[in-house]
Amino acid sequence: MTVPTALLRPGRTRTLAAFGLATVLLLLAPAVLSPFRLDLLAKFLCLAMVAVGIGLAWGRGGLLTLGQGVYFGLGGYLMAMHLKLADAGPGGVPDFMLLYGTGQVPGWWEPLRSPVAAIGLILLVPAVVAGLLGWAVFTRRVRGAYFAILSQALAAAFAILLIGQQQTTGGTNGLNGFRAFFGYDLADPANKQMLYLIAAAVLLVMIAVVRGLTASRFGELLVAVRDQEDRVRFLGYDPALVKVVAYVVAAVMAAVGGALFVPVVGIISPADVGVVPSIGFLIGVAIGGRATLLGPVLGSIAVSWAQTSISEQFPSGWIYFQGALFILVVAFLPGGLASVTGLLPRRRSAPAHDDGGTGTEPGTGLAAEGNRA
Amino acid sequence: MTDTPSTGQRAELARPHAAPEKRGTPDDRPGTPAAGPAPRATPPGLAGADALLGTDTTRFRHDYLEVRGLRVEFDGFVAVRDVDLTVTQGDLRFLIGPNGAGKTTLIDAVTGLVRATGSAAFGGSELLGRTTHRIARAGVGRTFQTASVFEELTVLQNLDIAAGARRRPLTLLRRRTTTPPAVEQALETVGLTAQRDLPAGVLAHGQKQWLEIGMLLVQDAHLLLLDEPVAGMTQAEREETGQLLRRIGSQRVVVVVEHDMEFLRSFADSVTVMHQGRVLAEGTVAEVQNDPAVVEVYLGTPAEPAGDVPAGTVPAGTVPADAAPADAAPADAATREGEPR
Numbered sequence: 001m002t003v004p005t006a007l008l009r010p011g012r013t014r015t016l017a018a019f020g021l022a023t024v025l026l027l028l029a030p031a032v033l034s035p036f037r038l039d040l041l042a043k044f045l046c047l048a049m050v051a052v053g054i055g056l057a058w059g060r061g062g063l064l065t066l067g068q069g070v071y072f073g074l075g076g077y078l079m080a081m082h083l084k085l086a087d088a089g090p091g092g093v094p095d096f097m098l099l100y101g102t103g104q105v106p107g108w109w110e111p112l113r114s115p116v117a118a119i120g121l122i123l124l125v126p127a128v129v130a131g132l133l134g135w136a137v138f139t140r141r142v143r144g145a146y147f148a149i150l151s152q153a154l155a156a157a158f159a160i161l162l163i164g165q166q167q168t169t170g171g172t173n174g175l176n177g178f179r180a181f182f183g184y185d186l187a188d189p190a191n192k193q194m195l196y197l198i199a200a201a202v203l204l205v206m207i208a209v210v211r212g213l214t215a216s217r218f219g220e221l222l223v224a225v226r227d228q229e230d231r232v233r234f235l236g237y238d239p240a241l242v243k244v245v246a247y248v249v250a251a252v253m254a255a256v257g258g259a260l261f262v263p264v265v266g267i268i269s270p271a272d273v274g275v276v277p278s279i280g281f282l283i284g285v286a287i288g289g290r291a292t293l294l295g296p297v298l299g300s301i302a303v304s305w306a307q308t309s310i311s312e313q314f315p316s317g318w319i320y321f322q323g324a325l326f327i328l329v330v331a332f333l334p335g336g337l338a339s340v341t342g343l344l345p346r347r348r349s350a351p352a353h354d355d356g357g358t359g360t361e362p363g364t365g366l367a368a369e370g371n372r373a
Numbered sequence: 374m375t376d377t378p379s380t381g382q383r384a385e386l387a388r389p390h391a392a393p394e395k396r397g398t399p400d401d402r403p404g405t406p407a408a409g410p411a412p413r414a415t416p417p418g419l420a421g422a423d424a425l426l427g428t429d430t431t432r433f434r435h436d437y438l439e440v441r442g443l444r445v446e447f448d449g450f451v452a453v454r455d456v457d458l459t460v461t462q463g464d465l466r467f468l469i470g471p472n473g474a475g476k477t478t479l480i481d482a483v484t485g486l487v488r489a490t491g492s493a494a495f496g497g498s499e500l501l502g503r504t505t506h507r508i509a510r511a512g513v514g515r516t517f518q519t520a521s522v523f524e525e526l527t528v529l530q531n532l533d534i535a536a537g538a539r540r541r542p543l544t545l546l547r548r549r550t551t552t553p554p555a556v557e558q559a560l561e562t563v564g565l566t567a568q569r570d571l572p573a574g575v576l577a578h579g580q581k582q583w584l585e586i587g588m589l590l591v592q593d594a595h596l597l598l599l600d601e602p603v604a605g606m607t608q609a610e611r612e613e614t615g616q617l618l619r620r621i622g623s624q625r626v627v628v629v630v631e632h633d634m635e636f637l638r639s640f641a642d643s644v645t646v647m648h649q650g651r652v653l654a655e656g657t658v659a660e661v662q663n664d665p666a667v668v669e670v671y672l673g674t675p676a677e678p679a680g681d682v683p684a685g686t687v688p689a690g691t692v693p694a695d696a697a698p699a700d701a702a703p704a705d706a707a708t709r710e711g712e713p714r
């Protein structure tokens with residue numbers, strides 16, 4: 001018997017249990033929620049995909065990814081462009097281009113006519129952008145707040161760029177009015193339910209991927225880079241490479257979230273990709289507990305849900321509530337709500353066993369609330 | 374992540390690996406850091422070292438560190454100047470000097486942490502101008518004045534990372550299923566087998582330094598630069614560390630920065646003395662101890678700003694036994710490297 005597997009076991013069982021519970025809850029949701037609420041939950045799940053990636057890059061890798069709106073937007077806009085072209089039919093021109101543009105489809109839109117190319121580009125474009133940007137930034141040892149500011153600036157610039165290109169990106173209105181998703185009519189509730197199930201499945205796969213990465217040697221290395229970057233360098237690794245991998249994974253997850261967000265919500269606009277949503281992604285992760293596996297997901301879902309329900313009653317109240325909650329969590333619960341379990345009295349076990357699963361209980365409660373909404 | 378345990382818990386966790394209580398006699402080799410309940414025939418520590426280092430003394434005969442005309446400047450302040458240094462395998466070299474002499478800066482320059490001019494070659498290949506991780510891959514390993522291990526990771530994970538710089542990407546993306554043999558041997562060598570699954574952050578200071586030495590071993594460094602490796606260790610722990618360094622020194626090129634003169638007298642093969650960025654003297658322990666220039670520096674003449682030795686506490690003509698206690702390093706020197714604590 002080797003000691004590590006013996007030690008991993010309890011955390012693993014708990015993670016598997018939490019994973020199973022999450023799966024059951026997600027599968028039950030269509031049965032108990034109205035189509036409207038189910039749609040809302042699907043939207044939350046798409047936003048939570050961004051959070052899963054941030055949990056890896058920020059929670060494990062210490063990269064303060066304050067500009068994930070860029071990748072969310074890249075995925076979202078690429079998907080929206082494809083849906084627009086598909087709606088227009090072979091050789092057709094999307095409606096808004098006839099209205100505001102030249103009535104011609106720009107050359108860089110053309111590749112997105114093919115569904116396969118669209119899916120490929122949704123994965124590839126954010127990966128390449130994040131890879132190049134990450135490489136440029138991390139090899140120059142830009143870290144911490146500087147990296148965060150850079151990410152923010154990028155998100156702002158991206159939103160401004162989109163607004164300025166009314167003829168080809170829809171400008172402030174963004175892209176909307178999609179009729180079908182890969183041939184399936186989006187007005188049909190059965191198809192919306194299918195979309196929800198796709199989002200749930202993709203989210204679960206992403207959680208599994210992050211879990212696998214975290215438990216791998218790469219995951220250990222990522223923590224080492226976060227805590228002692230120079231030491232890692234003296235062991236013969238290039239920390240920039242390690243960070244780039246985490247950053248690219250987070251970017252692709254954000255892009256997939258954005259891509260699924262488009263058919264679920266029916267619109268993507270610069271307001272979904274700029275500075276404010278970028279910070280919003282991070283807040284959910286911070287509140288849930290960035291260093292845990294499920295904390296980011298549950299925190300993100302909880303924040304989205306709270307945002308929706310509070311905005312329904314007090315249209316302008318949300319922003320204050322979010323700010324207050326964020327300050328409270330940062331000041332008093334740096335580990336996020338997931339760390340509440342650590343504060344509760346509990347049976348003493350070997351310290352090493354407390355890891356991994358810490359985020360599950362309170363978060364599950366939050367998720368249940370989210371489902372009830 | 375989990376919070377760091379309270380100090381009480383820390384002390385408790387550190388206890389299992391208590392140092393041997395009585396000092397070993399000269400012929401009773403005290404290299405038994407992992408001493409279990411029953412005494413063993415061979416000191417496990419050095420046996421593990423044998424397995425890691427191999428016994429082939431010819432293979433790396435040509436590895437040697439050759440520093441020529443090294444110069445490091447910080448905004449006009451010259452921290453290291455005109456340093457020539459040659460260290461060969463089998464010659465356990467100690468590098469001493471008052472606080473601020475430039476010892477750490479010299480190591481920083483050789484490992485690519487600070488920019489330097491001149492030349493520093495190991496095994497015939499130039500190190501200056503290469504990036505730190507490339508220098509590490511060329512077989513150069515170092516430790517820091519303040520132990521810097523990955524505190525949130527376990528002892529085993531620390532060693533496994535140190536062993537893995539040459540792993541392929543696909544291996545990295547998989548979970549560790551077995552402990553690599555080198556890691557197993559290093560655990561034994563540095564006596565941390567019982568602590569393998571503890572987070573490195575809860576280790577006692579001396580254990581952290583052992584872990585660092587273990588990391589250098591599994592990293593397969595052929596040039597080891599150790600910055601005050603026995604600072605904060607008990608006498609018995611120093612003795613064990615010294616034995617281990619001797620063992621490593623017979624197979625690798627080792628440079629040890631140390632303030633503890635007793636430790637130096639027991640284990641150094643040769644000594645280089647630095648002062649104000651220059652090499653002041655070089656030779657055997659006896660030679661440098663009787664060098665008038667060295668004596669002057671260590672007795673604290675008016676020209677010596679560090680003043681780390683109260684004059685008159687040591688007999689003239691010898692280097693004081695504890696010229697500068699290891700923990701007497703100025704606060705700025707400890708914090709400058711940007712490490713916690």
Ligand SMILES: Nc1ncnc2c1ncn2[C@@H]1O[C@H](COP(=O)(O)OP(=O)(O)OP(=O)(O)O)[C@@H](O)[C@H]1O
Nearest residue numbers: 447452471472473474475476477478479702703706
């Ligand atoms: N990054 C830096 N910027 C400016 N000055 C520095 C820097 N690093 C070192 N120095 C200066 O260079 C000189 C040599 O420092 P160094 O740390 O190499 O001394 P040392 O011999 O290791 O001393 P100690 O025994 O205290 O560890 C000191 O005067 C120090 O203040």
Ligand SMILES: [Mg+2]
Nearest residue numbers: 476477518706
């Ligand atoms: Mg020093």
